[in-house]
Amino acid sequence: MKLRYTGSKPEADITQLFSPTMEELFELDEKVVYLDADLMGSLKTQELWKKHPDRVFNCGIQEANMVGVAAGLFLAGYKPYIHSFSPFATRRVFDQVFLSVGYAKKSVHLIGSDAGIMATDNGGTHMCFEDLALMRSIPGACVVDVSDAAMFMYLLKSTKDREGVTYFRTPRRNAPDIYEKDETFEVGKGKVLTEGEDLTIIASGVMTATALAAQRLLAEEGISARVVDPITVKPLDEALVLRCAEETGVIVTAENHNVIGGLGGAVAELVSENCPVPVLRVGIRDQYGQVGTEAFLREQYGLNPEDIVKKAHLALEKKKK
Amino acid sequence: MNQISKTLRKHALYLSHKCRDGNLQSVFSCLDIVWTLYDRIMAWSVETAQEEDRDFFIISKGQATLALYPVLIEKGMFSLEEIGAEIGSFDSRYCIQTDLTKFQGGIENNAGSLGHGLPFAAGIANANKIKGSPSQVYVLCGDGEFCEGTMWETCIFASAKKLDNLCVIIDDNDSVGAMVDMGSFVRKLEAFGFDVSEADGHNMEELETVFRALRGRADGRPKAVIAHTVRGYGSPTMTEHDIWFHKAPNAEELELLTGEVDAF
Numbered sequence: 001m002k003l004r005y006t007g008s009k010p011e012a013d014i015t016q017l018f019s020p021t022m023e024e025l026f027e028l029d030e031k032v033v034y035l036d037a038d039l040m041g042s043l044k045t046q047e048l049w050k051k052h053p054d055r056v057f058n059c060g061i062q063e064a065n066m067v068g069v070a071a072g073l074f075l076a077g078y079k080p081y082i083h084s085f086s087p088f089a090t091r092r093v094f095d096q097v098f099l100s101v102g103y104a105k106k107s108v109h110l111i112g113s114d115a116g117i118m119a120t121d122n123g124g125t126h127m128c129f130e131d132l133a134l135m136r137s138i139p140g141a142c143v144v145d146v147s148d149a150a151m152f153m154y155l156l157k158s159t160k161d162r163e164g165v166t167y168f169r170t171p172r173r174n175a176p177d178i179y180e181k182d183e184t185f186e187v188g189k190g191k192v193l194t195e196g197e198d199l200t201i202i203a204s205g206v207m208t209a210t211a212l213a214a215q216r217l218l219a220e221e222g223i224s225a226r227v228v229d230p231i232t233v234k235p236l237d238e239a240l241v242l243r244c245a246e247e248t249g250v251i252v253t254a255e256n257h258n259v260i261g262g263l264g265g266a267v268a269e270l271v272s273e274n275c276p277v278p279v280l281r282v283g284i285r286d287q288y289g290q291v292g293t294e295a296f297l298r299e300q301y302g303l304n305p306e307d308i309v310k311k312a313h314l315a316l317e318k319k320k321k
Numbered sequence: 322m323n324q325i326s327k328t329l330r331k332h333a334l335y336l337s338h339k340c341r342d343g344n345l346q347s348v349f350s351c352l353d354i355v356w357t358l359y360d361r362i363m364a365w366s367v368e369t370a371q372e373e374d375r376d377f378f379i380i381s382k383g384q385a386t387l388a389l390y391p392v393l394i395e396k397g398m399f400s401l402e403e404i405g406a407e408i409g410s411f412d413s414r415y416c417i418q419t420d421l422t423k424f425q426g427g428i429e430n431n432a433g434s435l436g437h438g439l440p441f442a443a444g445i446a447n448a449n450k451i452k453g454s455p456s457q458v459y460v461l462c463g464d465g466e467f468c469e470g471t472m473w474e475t476c477i478f479a480s481a482k483k484l485d486n487l488c489v490i491i492d493d494n495d496s497v498g499a500m501v502d503m504g505s506f507v508r509k510l511e512a513f514g515f516d517v518s519e520a521d522g523h524n525m526e527e528l529e530t531v532f533r534a535l536r537g538r539a540d541g542r543p544k545a546v547i548a549h550t551v552r553g554y555g556s557p558t559m560t561e562h563d564i565w566f567h568k569a570p571n572a573e574e575l576e577l578l579t580g581e582v583d584a585f
Contacts, residue, residue, distance in 0.1 A: 033451075054451055060481070065440040065474035072444020075429075076452070077373070095434055096471070100441055104431045105422050 003193060004150075004177045005212050013173045014149050018043045021153045022081065026055055029160060035070055035082040037063045042113060042172065043083055063088045067096035071106040079107065079160060085119070086112030086169050087128040094134055097165060102138045107163045109156075110135075115145070115169035116256035117297035118206060119289065127289020128169075133261025135167040136234045142187055143234040145205035145255065145263065146170035150179040151231065159187060169205065174294065176209040178229075190237035196226030199315050200244035201308060203254035204230055204263045207282070210298075211254050214308035225312060236266050238274075245275040250319040252280045252311045256303060259283040278318040280311050322555055322585045323525070325360075325395065326353055330555045330582045332391035332401055338575045340409035342417050344384040346552040346565045350494040350522070351461060352388045354548050355380075357528040358459050358490075359392050362536065367397045370426035374456045379442040382463035382492060383418045383432020384567075390415065398427045436469030438462065439489065443475045446487035446543075457536065459488045465496035467503065473513075476543075480514030483541040488532070489515070492522060494550040506547050515545040522548030556581040 022045065025032045038061045040046045049056040059066040063084050070080035083089065089112035090097070101108045112131055119126040135143045141164060146152040152170055159166050178193070185191075193208070194215050203211035208229045215225045226248055230236055245251060251271065253264035264281030271279050284301050298304050329352045337343030355378070359365060363376040380389055394401050408415040414423035418433040430438055442460035449456045466472060479487050489510075497503045510517045516538065520531045528548065535544040552566075553559030556578050570578055 057447070057482075059478055060474075062471075062474035062477065064436075064471045065443070065478050068437055068440020068471065068475070069444035069447060069478065072441045072446070073448045074444075075441075076445050076448030076454075078448055078451075096437065096440070099431060099434050100437045103422070 001191065001193065002180055004180050005209060007176055007209065007213055010149060010175060010177045012149060014152060014170060014175065015044045015172050017149050017153055019045050019048045021156055022048060025157060025160060026052060028157070029079065031077060032079045032081065032160065033057065033073060035059055035066050035080055037061055037066050037084045037088065039084055042085070064093045064096050067093045067108070068100050070108045071100040071104060074106040074108060081109040081111065083111040083113065085126055086115040086131045087126055090131040090134050090167070091128065098138055102141065102165050108165060109159065110165065110167045112167065112169045113172050115171065115205065116284070117289070117294060117301065117303065118171040118256070120294055120297065121291055123291035124289040129258040129284045129289060130261065131169055132233055132255070132257045132263065133265070135165065136261065136266065138165050141165040141167060141234060142232055144168045144231070145233050146175070147205055147208035147229055148175050148178040150177065150181055150183055151185055154183070154185045158185065162187070171206055175206055178209055178212070185231055187232050188235040188237055190228050190230040190240040193227040193229055194225070196224040197248060198224045199250045199252060199312055199319070200226045200228055200248045201252045201254060201312070202228045202230060202241065202244070202263065202267055204233055205256050207254040207256050207303065210303065210305050211308055213305035214312065217305055217309050218312055223312065223316070230263065233263050233266055236270060238270055241267055241270055242275050245271050245277045250278050250315045252282060252308060252315050254282040254308050257283055258286060260286060278315060280315045282308050282311050325356060326555065327582050327585070329356055329391040329395065331579055332394055333387045334570060334575055334578050334582070335401070336387055336390060336404060336408055337569045338572070339405050340417065341569045343387050343569050344417065344567050345387070346559055346563070347382065347385045347463070347494070348388040349553045349555050349559060350550040351382070351385050351492040352391065353523045353525055354461065354490060354492060354528060355388050355392045357525045357532065359396055361525070361529045362532045363457070363459065370398065374454050376456055377429050377442065377445055377458045379430045379438045379458065379460040380419055380432055381438025381442070381460050382435070382466050383438070385461070385492070386417055386419045386432060389419060393427055435463070435466045436471040439472050439475045443479050443484060443487060446479070446484040447482055449486050450482070450484065457486050457488065459490065461490045461492060463496060464491055464493045464503065464506070465500060467491070468497065468500060476510065476513040476515070479543040484543045485539050485541050488535060488544040488546065490546045490548055492550050493547050494552045496552070510545045514542055516540065516542040517545045517547065519547045519549065522550035523554050555585050
């Protein structure tokens with residue numbers, strides 16, 4: 001497929017695009033409302049708040065109440081989108097999301113920003129490597145690891161009427177553009193970004209761009225890697241993943257998340273039951289976060305293109321055996 | 322005790338016996354409040370139970386669910402025979418913690434994990450404000466439940482959003498006294514910006530007067546009623562023995578406790 005990816009900085013950051021997209025949603029559907037727990041500055045929704053005081057609510061620093069309020073708003077006919085940093089939008093309020101939203105059959109869109117290493121200088125307390133695992137465990141939830149702005153903005157709108165818990169984990173800045181502006185996306189439908197026969201790299205979120213960089217390095221060595229973005233970690237595009245397992249015989253996953261319970265876990269669970277081939281996971285090796293720049297953290301946790309390349313070599317050895 | 326208070330308590334005893342479970346102390350302490358709301362205060366009926374502008378009753382202290390079924394039985398939503406035949410079976414829609422996922426109308430929330438009902442109620446009240454709906458939201462909380470942090474988060478939110486269409490009822494049966502010294506609910510909630518009243522939670526006339534006075538008082542302040550209650554009220558055995566916090570009566574106990582209620 002045609003990609004915009006060059007590896008350079010994005011044309012526009014998610015922080016610049018988010019508020020206009022929410023406003024589009026407001027125009028599209030009078031029932032859409034937006035709630036934030038005092039992080040309006042982070043996704044730049046202050047102006048939106050001023051302009052639509054009856055659609056945008058700053059709940060204050062109280063994420064658990066915000067989730068309960070969102071459930072109540074849904075019961076009364078509204079379609080709430082709520083935001084906080086990813087650890088506070090998931091880990092801190094898990095019981096509320098699980099029971100007040102999921103179990104109670106309410107529909108709420110949760111946005112967790114600065115997922116994983118993208119929390120950079122906020123350090124370990126803000127560096128959520130477990131949100132995919134938590135949200136995946138909620139029955140019926142849709143879990144999106146945002147790869148670039150085009151994908152995020154499209155899915156924010158297209159999932160408006162989706163039932164149940166819909167969770168987006170997203171970077172706010174510096175996510176390279178991958179998809180063309182007019183690209184369309186579907187829940188549960190992965191995308192093959194580059195064709196390849198030797199192995200498949202399934203990568204989500206900010207690691208999708210990293211996987212594309214790794215694919216180029218591998219191509220220089222004469223290794224043909226297929227790169228796949230699952231788009232939604234849950235529901236996972238099972239048919240596509242199994243086809244890749246069958247056709248390339250080995251899979252490397254890459255995620256900005258603990259290798260336990262996230263994308264790698266999801267792929268391994270599926271493949272081991274249906275088409276057992278080696279699945280090698282690039283991601284956080286069961287560690288906590290720390291302070292650092294994105295580059296430093298990628299170095300620390302082994303999230304660079306070279307780390308995927310190394311894993312690909314290992315994968316090909318296993319495949320030979 | 323008046324006839325309806327006795328009838329409701331006997332329904333609760335019977336259902337607890339049938340499902341072999343229940344938190345009857347807690348149920349008996351709030352039954353008169355729940356009945357007063359449904360019978361004398363709320364804009365609610367079986368026919369309008371799914372209408373958008375109905376009043377809402379949210380049971381945040383979920384362990385008292387066996388107080389809700391008897392009230393809904395007497396209001397004609399469910400039948401005692403139907404619940405009695407079903408409750409306690411594995412696939413029962415009725416259990417000792419409400420589960421709205423199994424109903425169309427009548428049950429407004431899930432209960433079980435404490436500290437969930439109040440934020441949920443505040444969300445409905447907030448939506449009613451946006452819509453300009455006359456619907457009022459009543460939420461029954463336990464005094465012990467106020468140990469949960471979300472309760473106080475919601476108090477801040479409700480006050481800041483001027484949710485004067487939200488009425489928080491605290492079934493103050495001094496459960497919290499056995500855990501921590503909570504101090505004064507009145508002073509605490511007033512400090513949070515609530516319009517606070519107190520009432521004898523077993524005196525329906527007094528409760529009615531208080532709820533009527535608060536209803537429609539559109540002064541921007543969320544309402545709170547501290548209802549002073551007694552755990553197990555209506556059965557001296559239950560009041561005296563805390564084992565009845567979580568215990569279902571066997572056939573013999575059912576007879577004994579029913580007799581106590583009748584004589585109360």
